[in-house]
Amino acid sequence: MQAKxxxxxxxxxxxxxxxxxxxxxxAFAGIHADRVTNWDETFDLIIVGSGFAGLSxxxxxxxxxxxxxxxxxxxxxxxGNSALCGALMCMPLTKMQKAKGIEDSSEILVQDMxxxxxxxxxxxxxxxxxxxxxxxxxxxxxxxxxxxxxxxxLGGHSRPRAHLPKVPSGGSITVPMHKWLRDKGVExxxxxxxxxxxxxxDGVEGLIVETDYDWHTNSHRGLRTLRATGGxxxxxxxxxxxxxxxxxxxxxxxxxxxxxxxxxxATMIKALLDAGALPVxxxxxxxxxxxxxxxKGAGPGSFFADYxxxxxxxxxxxxxxxxxxxxxxxxxxxxxxxxxxxxGTAEKPNYPFxxxxxxxxxxxxxxxxxxxxxxxxxxxxxxxxxxxxxCDPKALQASIDDWNExxxxxxxxxxxxPLDVKTELKVPFYSMRLSPKLHxxxxxxxxxxxxxxxxxxxxxxxxxxxxxAKSRAACTAWPxxxxxLRSNAWSTVRLPATKSPSASRRPERRLRRREQNxxxxxxxxxxxxxxxxxxxxxxxxxxxxWRPHERKAHEGFRRRNRLxxxxxxxxxxxxxxxxxxxxxxRHDGQDPDEAQQVRQVPAxxxxxxQHARMHDLPRRTQGFEGALQRLPRRRMDELQITAANGxxxxxxxxxxxxxxx
Numbered sequence: 016m017q018a019k020x021x022x023x024x025x026x027x028x029x030x031x032x033x034x035x036x037x038x039x040x041x042a043f044a045g046i047h048a049d050r051v052t053n054w055d056e057t058f059d060l061i062i063v064g065s066g067f068a069g070l071s072x073x074x075x076x077x078x079x080x081x082x083x084x085x086x087x088x089x090x091x092x093x094x095g096n097s098a099l100c101g102a103l104m105c106m107p108l109t110k111m112q113k114a115k116g117i118e119d120s121s122e123i124l125v126q127d128m129x130x131x132x133x134x135x136x137x138x139x140x141x142x143x144x145x146x147x148x149x150x151x152x153x154x155x156x157x158x159x160x161x162x163x164x165x166x167x168x169l170g171g172h173s174r175p176r177a178h179l180p181k182v183p184s185g186g187s188i189t190v191p192m193h194k195w196l197r198d199k200g201v202e203x204x205x206x207x208x209x210x211x212x213x214x215x216x217d218g219v220e221g222l223i224v225e226t227d228y229d230w231h232t233n234s235h236r237g238l239r240t241l242r243a244t245g246g247x248x249x250x251x252x253x254x255x256x257x258x259x260x261x262x263x264x265x266x267x268x269x270x271x272x273x274x275x276x277x278x279x280x281a282t283m284i285k286a287l288l289d290a291g292a293l294p295v296x297x298x299x300x301x302x303x304x305x306x307x308x309x310x311k312g313a314g315p316g317s318f319f320a321d322y323x324x325x326x327x328x329x330x331x332x333x334x335x336x337x338x339x340x341x342x343x344x345x346x347x348x349x350x351x352x353x354x355x356x357x358x359g360t361a362e363k364p365n366y367p368f369x370x371x372x373x374x375x376x377x378x379x380x381x382x383x384x385x386x387x388x389x390x391x392x393x394x395x396x397x398x399x400x401x402x403x404x405x406c407d408p409k410a411l412q413a414s415i416d417d418w419n420e421x422x423x424x425x426x427x428x429x430x431x432x433p434l435d436v437k438t439e440l441k442v443p444f445y446s447m448r449l450s451p452k453l454h455x456x457x458x459x460x461x462x463x464x465x466x467x468x469x470x471x472x473x474x475x476x477x478x479x480x481x482x483x484a485k486s487r488a489a490c491t492a493w494p495x496x497x498x499x500l501r502s503n504a505w506s507t508v509r510l511p512a513t514k515s516p517s518a519s520r521r522p523e524r525r526l527r528r529r530e531q532n533x534x535x536x537x538x539x540x541x542x543x544x545x546x547x548x549x550x551x552x553x554x555x556x557x558x559x560x561w562r563p564h565e566r567k568a569h570e571g572f573r574r575r576n577r578l579x580x581x582x583x584x585x586x587x588x589x590x591x592x593x594x595x596x597x598x599x600x601r602h603d604g605q606d607p608d609e610a611q612q613v614r615q616v617p618a619x620x621x622x623x624x625q626h627a628r629m630h631d632l633p634r635r636t637q638g639f640e641g642a643l644q645r646l647p648r649r650r651m652d653e654l655q656i657t658a659a660n661g662x663x664x665x666x667x668x669x670x671x672x673x674x675x676x
Contacts, residue, residue: 051213054221054242059083061222061243063209063283066097067185068250070192073201074154081245084201089208089228090278094189096252096455099276101318101380102185103169103177107145109152112166112176119174121145131171131344135296135457139464152178158195160188168435170304170324171344175435183318183380208235209283212247212290219247230278249468253455254281255300261453264297271453274303274313279455287460293471296458304348306452308366309390313454316390316447318381320369323447324348326438327371328418331355335401335410337418338367340430349451356450368404370446374438385447395443404446415440 059081062069065088073084092098106112107119124145129136155162161181168175180187197203208228213220221242225235254260255273260281262269273279288294305320306313324341331338332355339351352367359365376382385391394400397415401408421428422437461469 051221051223051240053240055239057083057242057244058085059243059245060085060248061241061246062086062248062250063222064088064095064250064252065093065189065193065203065205066095066250066252067188068097068252069248070097070189070196071151071154072248072250073196074158074192077196077199077201082200085241086196086201086203087207087209087222087224088203088205089282090230090276091205093193093203093205094186096185096275096279098184098186098189100185100313101183101321102180102188103167103321104151104179105169105172105176106148106152106178107174107176108149109176109178111152111162111164111178115166117166117175119176121148123174124148124172124176127171127173131346132457133346135299140462143464155188155192159191161191168325168342168433169321170342170348173433179380209286210238211286213240219243222247248466249283249287249460251283253279253459254284255279255453255455257281260285261300264456265300268300268302268453271302271451272306272312273453274306274317275455284459287468291470291472292460293469293474294458295461297456299457301345301454301457302349302353302451303454304345304352304449304451306450307390307447308450309448310385310388313452314390315381315384315388319376319379319385319391319445320447320449322375322379322382323369323371323445326375326436327369327440328414329367329369329449330404330406330411330414331358331367332365332404332406333358335406335408336414337430340432341369342432343430345454352449352451366404366448366450368446368448370400370440370444372438372440373443373445376445382445386445391445391447393443393445397442397444400444400446404448 060073060076060083062072062076062084065086069086073086076084088095105124107121107124112119121142122145125138125141128141128145129138132141163179163181165179166175167177167179169177193203206226206228208225209222210225211223213223221240223238223240225237226239227236229235253275255275256277257280258269303313303317305317305324307316307320310316327341328337329339329341329352330336338355339348341348343351355365355367371379376386382391386393392403394403397412398408401411417426419439420426422434422439428434463469
């Protein structure tokens with residue numbers, strides 16, 4: 016089959032849009048990096064990540080006619096977290112769901128997601144996922160994935176819409192899709208770590224990657240440049256195992272165990288942020304309420320917990336009673352469990368637990384493995400169950416009786432838990448301790464509805480909206496001086512370079528000279544910043560902000576900012592302040608090598624604007640001599656200045672003549 020002509024915009028609008036339905040793959044929309052001129056290899060499409068999102072993107076791209084596709088994976092094994100998860104996929108309007116007579120719609124799924132997301136959802140992306148999720152069902156069937164003939168309800172969903180593979184593991188999906196894509200000519204490369212995204216003025220160009228990457232030692236053999244003519248799709252997942260990055264974004268979760276595989280680090284998101292991607296909700300993490308402290312990560316016990324939640328109850332050992340809706344969304348259940356855990360101590364933790372009857376274990380996924388590994392325990396009486404978890408047997412028996420009455424329809428459930436399967440609780444009981452674990456981050460790089468990464472430069476502050484000032488120094492230097500004024504301390508100040516003063520500002524210069532004289536001769540007097548205003552514009556700068564000139568505001572500023580009693584400075588110390596030449600050498604016997612050191616001046620002193628501009632003049636060749644001639648005519652003992660062209664200017668002593676070359 017001949018490959019179609021594929022533009023970058025066509026691919027982002029079509030192929031990746033469908034990929035969002037399964038894994039929210041985000042296409043990288045070109046972020047600045049150093050341009051690479053020599054490329055080692057060229058592909059039509061580069062996909063970073065070999066999980067559900069990356070595989071579904073490659074599938075759709077192949078359907079669109081793209082043929083030269085490469086999928087990059089930094090770990091030894093393909094699949095990432097997708098290969099280890101429970102493979103419970105919630106998809107409305109599939110053929111299997113319709114065949115079982117379950118009424119559902121994409122709009123109902125959107126409402127469930129908005130409720131579980133507390134309204135933080137990106138509504139357009141939510142609709143994209145809900146409306147395209149059923150396409151993933153057909154994709155998996157075509158790729159040879161075998162699914163069980165049942166649809167169940169998971170926590171947070173108002174309809175049964177979760178589909179399962181015959182073997183309850185994500186590898187039952189990634190392996191068949193991996194094989195199908197390989198047969199179609201898609202190339203896979205493992206141990207390839209992306210370190211930089213490269214673009215030019217037209218958009219994204221390619222990647223710089225580390226080959227033969229070893230995550231154990233964080234080492235590699237070398238660097239290669241890969242060019243993408245059709246686009247790049249980033250589908251690398253979250254970073255739960257990057258403890259440093261988790262601590263930086265959500266310090267409260269720094270000590271929580273994570274359910275992800277070891278390769279779930281922030282390598283790719285750091286590259287995107289470093290290149291200029293706009294971050295979104297980087298501190299919103301999801302905790303898994305089905306996790307247990309008796310197994311590492313999310314093992315088979317997490318599969319069993321979903322069935323125990325649906326057909327059993329969860330109990331607080333302190334009270335022996337239920338404390339949550341076992342089929343609420345993950346955040347609600349995790350927060351409820353954290354409240355129960357807070358009642359315990361380090362020496363005697365108070366782990367909540369869930370349990371069910373033996374009838375539930377006959378069809379619960381993961382039960383046999385969890386029971387074999389000791390995560391799930393069996394008890395043949397209420398007393399034995401209460402003793403195992405340290406709760407009151409009578410209170411526990413009362414909770415069991417209440418649940419059995421709810422199942423029989425004799426009383427309503429106070430937590431309003433939906434009952435798709437009604438199972439009474441009776442001996443023997445199978446229980447598991449609960450403790451939420453860090454699952455993944457809900458945020459990442461911001462994307463558009465076409466899965467294009469949004470650059471933070473798109474929302475950068477425009478210089479056109481800033482207040483207009485008479486000079487660059489008036490706009491940029493004022494916040495520095497305002498902060499120094501409040502601190503009333505001595506500090507080193509470097510003023511920004513600006514153009515030479517013009518003759519039209521002579522009235523303003525006289526104002527500056529008057530202020531300078533007041534500083535030199537009356538250091539104890541209150542300095543009113545009103546003198547920094549522009550007579551023409553009728554505005555002044557108070558507290559680092561621009562506002563209309565108001566007499567009362569100025570009087571209040573004077574009362575709040577009375578200067579402290581400053582020590583009397585000698586004439587030699589005040590000379591640089593009067594002249595504004597803070598980069599000129601001192602001539603009190605110091606080493607000539609200290610000539611370029613910046614002078615220490617009172618932070619409350621604002622140098623004259625026309626003199627502040629001169630600190631950049633020694634770097635200039637033209638106009639330098641004229642600038643010196645405009646200096647106040649005063650004695651300049653042993654003053655030496657080196658011009659940019661290497662000529663030396665000297666002031667004759669003791670005469671008052673002008674400096675000569």
